[in-house]
Amino acid sequence: xxxxxxxxxxxxxxxxxLERIYLWNIFKGMMITLSHLFKRKATIKYPExxxxxxxxxxxxxxxxxxxxxxxxxxxxxxxAVACPAEAITMEAAERQPGEENLYREEKYAAKYEINMLRCxxxxxxxxxxxxxxxxxxxxxxxxxxxxxxxxxKKTDLLIPDPKTDPEGYRKAKGEx
Amino acid sequence: xxxxxxxxxxxxxxxxxxxxNLGPTHPATHGVMQNILELDGERIVSAEQTIGYIHRAFEKxxxxxxxxxxxPLTDRLNxxxxxxxxxxxxxxxxxxxxxxxxxxxxxxxxIIMELARISDHLICNSIVGVDSGAYTGxxxxxxxxxxxxxxxxxxCGSRLTTNxxxxxxxxxxxxxxxxxxxxxxLDEYPRVLKEFENLFTRNRIFMERTIGAGAISAERxxxxxxxGPNLRAAGVDYDVRVATPYSSYGDFQFNIPVGSxxxxxxxxxxxxxxxxxxxxxxxQAFEKVQEFKxxxxxxxxxxxxxxxxxxxxxxxxxxxxxxxxxxIIMGEIDMPAGEVYNSVEGANGELGFYLVSDGxxxxxxxxxxxxxxxxxxxxxxxxxxxxxxxxxxxxxxxNLIAGEMDA
Numbered sequence: 001x002x003x004x005x006x007x008x009x010x011x012x013x014x015x016x017x018l019e020r021i022y023l024w025n026i027f028k029g030m031m032i033t034l035s036h037l038f039k040r041k042a043t044i045k046y047p048e049x050x051x052x053x054x055x056x057x058x059x060x061x062x063x064x065x066x067x068x069x070x071x072x073x074x075x076x077x078x079x080a081v082a083c084p085a086e087a088i089t090m091e092a093a094e095r096q097p098g099e100e101n102l103y104r105e106e107k108y109a110a111k112y113e114i115n116m117l118r119c120x121x122x123x124x125x126x127x128x129x130x131x132x133x134x135x136x137x138x139x140x141x142x143x144x145x146x147x148x149x150x151x152x153k154k155t156d157l158l159i160p161d162p163k164t165d166p167e168g169y170r171k172a173k174g175e176x
Numbered sequence: 177x178x179x180x181x182x183x184x185x186x187x188x189x190x191x192x193x194x195x196x197n198l199g200p201t202h203p204a205t206h207g208v209m210q211n212i213l214e215l216d217g218e219r220i221v222s223a224e225q226t227i228g229y230i231h232r233a234f235e236k237x238x239x240x241x242x243x244x245x246x247x248p249l250t251d252r253l254n255x256x257x258x259x260x261x262x263x264x265x266x267x268x269x270x271x272x273x274x275x276x277x278x279x280x281x282x283x284x285x286x287i288i289m290e291l292a293r294i295s296d297h298l299i300c301n302s303i304v305g306v307d308s309g310a311y312t313g314x315x316x317x318x319x320x321x322x323x324x325x326x327x328x329x330x331x332c333g334s335r336l337t338t339n340x341x342x343x344x345x346x347x348x349x350x351x352x353x354x355x356x357x358x359x360x361x362l363d364e365y366p367r368v369l370k371e372f373e374n375l376f377t378r379n380r381i382f383m384e385r386t387i388g389a390g391a392i393s394a395e396r397x398x399x400x401x402x403x404g405p406n407l408r409a410a411g412v413d414y415d416v417r418v419a420t421p422y423s424s425y426g427d428f429q430f431n432i433p434v435g436s437x438x439x440x441x442x443x444x445x446x447x448x449x450x451x452x453x454x455x456x457x458x459x460q461a462f463e464k465v466q467e468f469k470x471x472x473x474x475x476x477x478x479x480x481x482x483x484x485x486x487x488x489x490x491x492x493x494x495x496x497x498x499x500x501x502x503x504i505i506m507g508e509i510d511m512p513a514g515e516v517y518n519s520v521e522g523a524n525g526e527l528g529f530y531l532v533s534d535g536x537x538x539x540x541x542x543x544x545x546x547x548x549x550x551x552x553x554x555x556x557x558x559x560x561x562x563x564x565x566x567x568x569x570x571x572x573x574x575n576l577i578a579g580e581m582d583a
Contacts (some may be wrong), residue, residue: 001412003412003419004418004419006415006418006431006432007431008431008432008449009435010433010434010442010446010449012435012441012445015378015380025378032374032375036316054326054333054353056331056333058332081507082245084248084249085248120248121337122247122337123333124244127505128505
């Protein structure tokens with residue numbers, strides 16, 4: 001049936017006697033395999049050797065701090081709303097006087113959990129965050145013995161404090 | 177007489193055929209689908225297909241989600257070519273909302289969609305090889321699927337479940353590394369595909385294994401509702417890209433490879449040929465993208481403030497942008513009432529999205545037209561009377577992907 005003028009029949013010619021003998025094809029196939037012997041290996045030795053990801057890779061989450069070490073998250077809940085997998089839960093609390101060095105805004109997340117078993121790493125939380133607080137890092141492949149361990153608490157997600165651990169902070173920000 | 181412990185079904189003693197469960201967790205089914213085969217020796221007498229093992233109720237979930245949150249669901253339909261599903265969904269939303277995308281976005285989308293088509297066909301064809309006993313080709317081409325995945329990674333950050341693009345365009349512009357990788361792919365891939373063809377197309381064992389297996393006539397294929405490479409293998413040159421050009425496919429020159437008998441060998445050849453055509457489309461699109469100059473060269477999304485998120489630096493500093501940001505993320509924008517059907521040429525066939533909106537914030541009803549689901553109906557007809565090992569090869573050459581079958 002012809003619907004357009006662009007149809008191009010595929011080549012389905014019957015086998016020639018050379019192809020029927022098959023010896024030539026064995027030789028051809030073997031040559032291809034042989035040529036691959038001398039090519040550069042396509043694999044890497046994974047746990048020791050790691051490939052670099054793109055800058056925008058969507059790996060495990062981190063919660064960001066500002067330069068003074070204060071948590072950026074203000075518990076607006078936008079990441080939880082945007083999450084198609086409903087993996088994020090949080091509880092907000094009001095900043096008390098004297099905690100200005102801990103939290104950037106007047107409201108902060110007292111509890112912040114991401115269920116990594118539910119998470120589909122779509123990156124919508126990062127996109128939704130209006131406070132520059134949640135990011136997807138380039139680390140991946142978490143391992144744990146139990147299911148409970150996959151529910152990441154705030155302590156698992158927060159990046160190191162630049163005042164106490166400047167190196168870790170820079171590394172987590174992807175600058176080191 | 178002692179009581180019989182094993183209660184056999186009526187007539188099972190006289191039965192001369194064997195029942196074989198091919199699936200749902202059979203290593204050769206490439207996905208969770210069950211085929212209950214009735215075998216006479218090694219010949220298939222009858223077959224019954226069962227679906228539903230990976231049903232995730234996407235259509236129902238979508239009824240409670242704002243439009244942008246449905247994109248990750250479409251990733252998981254045909255996971256070998258998720259960008260096409262994503263783009264198809266965005267195009268459907270844009271059709272409902274009446275958004276017109278700039279040419280550069282169209283071309284970038286075409287590059288990504290054709291890359292996805294190549295990766296899907298690559299998997300399908302090499303798996304046909306694996307199922308007919310040739311594992312080598314599969315491993316050789318896998319490296320180049322990896323290169324395609326790296327291009328996705330550069331654009332969207334993920335490899336398999338891409339969630340690429342947004343309503344109106346892309347989430348970010350393609351960077352230089354992405355263009356370099358596309359160029360690298362264009363340079364290296366023809367050699368690989370040629371090598372793959374050298375291994376398979378004229379190989380006697382492969383030819384004898386696939387010629388005549390699972391043949392379907394054009395008429396039967398149309399009656400079943402076949403589309404895509406499987407219909408084209410039967411000899412009908414129906415291609416959504418040509419029949420109803422979307423995303424500026426009309427600007428490109430390409431042919432539609434058609435087969436004649438609709439057997440596994442034809443399907444293999446059609447898919448192979450389509451990869452060459454896709455490659456030429458990518459090349460044309462790549463050239464067209466390079467031609468944009470000045471401000472046009474930075475356009476990567478349409479101007480849809482109601483659905484496309486404002487830039488992050490505006491969100492941090494401007495009130496107006498922050499309000500829109502909240503409104504979009506929380507899905508608080510009513511979409512126009514109406515219904516649209518939009519289809520794209522998925523790697524597997526016509527992938528359609530039927531979206532009914534009652535003017536609310538979420539779809540009233542959404543239906544995915546999944547080509548795999550339609551092919552699977554014909555599976556019994558294709559394998560009846562064939563050998564057991566043909567059943568495997570027919571399954572992989574129809575490119576039945578369980579994620580797409582069940583939605």
